Amino acid sequence: MNFQNTREFAQSLDANDTLKQYQNEFEFPKVNGKKTIYFTGNSLGLMPKRAKKYVDDVMNDWANMAVEGHFYAEKPWWDYHERFSNPLSKIVGAKPSEVSVMNTLTVNLHMMMVSFYNPTSTRFKIICEEKAFPSDQYMLQTQVKFHGLNPNDVIVEVKRREGEHNLRNEDIIAKINEVGNELALVLIGGINYYTGQVLDMDAITKAGHNVGAIVGWDLAHAAGNIELSLHDWNVDFACWCSYKYMNAGPGSVSGYFVHEKHHTNTKLNRFGGWYGHNKERRFLMEPEFTPNDGALGWQSSCTGVLAMAPYLASVEMFDEIGMSELVKKRNLITAYLQFIVEETAKETNTNLEIITPKDQAERGSQLSVILHGEGKELFHYLMKEGVIVDWREPAVIRLAPVPLYTTFEEMYEFGQILKKGIQTT
Numbered sequence: 001m002n003f004q005n006t007r008e009f010a011q012s013l014d015a016n017d018t019l020k021q022y023q024n025e026f027e028f029p030k031v032n033g034k035k036t037i038y039f040t041g042n043s044l045g046l047m048p049k050r051a052k053k054y055v056d057d058v059m060n061d062w063a064n065m066a067v068e069g070h071f072y073a074e075k076p077w078w079d080y081h082e083r084f085s086n087p088l089s090k091i092v093g094a095k096p097s098e099v100s101v102m103n104t105l106t107v108n109l110h111m112m113m114v115s116f117y118n119p120t121s122t123r124f125k126i127i128c129e130e131k132a133f134p135s136d137q138y139m140l141q142t143q144v145k146f147h148g149l150n151p152n153d154v155i156v157e158v159k160r161r162e163g164e165h166n167l168r169n170e171d172i173i174a175k176i177n178e179v180g181n182e183l184a185l186v187l188i189g190g191i192n193y194y195t196g197q198v199l200d201m202d203a204i205t206k207a208g209h210n211v212g213a214i215v216g217w218d219l220a221h222a223a224g225n226i227e228l229s230l231h232d233w234n235v236d237f238a239c240w241c242s243y244k245y246m247n248a249g250p251g252s253v254s255g256y257f258v259h260e261k262h263h264t265n266t267k268l269n270r271f272g273g274w275y276g277h278n279k280e281r282r283f284l285m286e287p288e289f290t291p292n293d294g295a296l297g298w299q300s301s302c303t304g305v306l307a308m309a310p311y312l313a314s315v316e317m318f319d320e321i322g323m324s325e326l327v328k329k330r331n332l333i334t335a336y337l338q339f340i341v342e343e344t345a346k347e348t349n350t351n352l353e354i355i356t357p358k359d360q361a362e363r364g365s366q367l368s369v370i371l372h373g374e375g376k377e378l379f380h381y382l383m384k385e386g387v388i389v390d391w392r393e394p395a396v397i398r399l400a401p402v403p404l405y406t407t408f409e410e411m412y413e414f415g416q417i418l419k420k421g422i423q424t425t
């Protein structure tokens with residue numbers, strides 16, 4: 001498609017947007033009374049209006065029924081989390097029995113490590129990516145120490161090549177082969193939070209399995225953003241948070257995936273609790289832990305119904321739309337945003353370097369841009385003009401147009417504001 005940097009052209013794309021009715025489903029923060037251009041849906045997604053109703057329902061049931069809500073609420077609390085299995089499985093490409101929700105992301109990664117990282121004297125190494133999200137680094141370091149090992153001996157980081165912003169899949173695979181028999185686990189972010197790069201999860205998972213390792217993925221930036229096939233890729237486990245692209249609100253529950261091939265393996269360690277215990281027998285208060293079938297057997301505590309309520313509202317919205325529709329708009333709007341950034345660079349004679357891969361198969365809805373020669377005043381200018389972006393030193397902004405609620409006209413407007421900001425700051 002031949003894009004144009006005009007309001008009319010952007011409006012024509014909006015007119016053909018099959019998801020446009022969903023814009024009204026969200027609450028937008030305002031700056032100076034004007035709806036903001038919200039580019040940080042990769043950090044905290046906007047609030048779906050339905051989420052409020054779902055939370056209110058739980059609050060009302062609590063007020064009116066108290067403890068009886070466990071069984072007699074319209075959506076009973078004791079198995080509220082099971083409502084996620086079906087819709088969530090479609091979002092991440094799994095079987096319903098392979099997914100559920102609990103805790104938050106880093107906690108779930110720790111829970112998965114209990115089952116899937118059991119180092120021996122010969123097989124103990126972990127491969128992750130260089131500059132992984134800090135929480136993942138801390139999680140790995142402390143897990144390794146918990147096993148009495150030294151992180152320096154265990155954690156192998158795959159590095160970017162000199163002068164390159166993105167990891168190469170072939171370098172990850174080469175590193176997996178090099179570590180070989182010593183490799184216990186590969187645990188990487190499926191989409192890099194900084195650059196927005198999507199890794200070849202299928203090929204990397206295969207490579208890990210070829211040398212006898214377990215392969216898990218952190219899908220914080222991938223769930224609800226790109227199409228995933230966790231079951232078919234034969235991924236061992238995965239976790240993601242719900243408050244980024246999945247719009248479930250601050251600190252809402254995390255989703256997790258355990259491949260069905262592990263479900264009946266009684267040798268795996270688990271940190272059990274009564275919600276992971278055989279559901280039919282949960283309230284018999286039996287002395288010995290016998291886990292539920294499937295991913296539900298990895299549950300531990302009673303589940304946070306108030307935190308799940310907005311996620312359920314959101315997951316149902318994703319289910320209505322389907323990932324393939326979402327991905328169609330995502331590709332188009334991200335391509336249009338790329339065009340706008342490139343046009344603005346030309347018009348202002350500045351170097352706006354997009355470090356996110358240009359190939360649509362290698363990116364989701366985020367573009368990370370280095371504003372060469374620009375300072376933090378430009379960021380403040382954008383924020384003041386109602387463009388919500390995030391800033392990473394030295395001068396990187398991350399822009400995430402979210403297909404559910406971002407318009408093409410906003411991309412055009414952003415270009416105009418950016419241009420003015422470059423010219424005046």
Ligand SMILES: *Cc1c(COP(=O)(O)O)cnc(C)c1O
Pocket residue numbers: 104105106107133135136189193218220221241
């Ligand atoms: C956002 C994000 C987290 C956040 O973890 P929480 O446990 O939800 O605080 C962790 N890892 C990655 C890769 C992330 O992008």
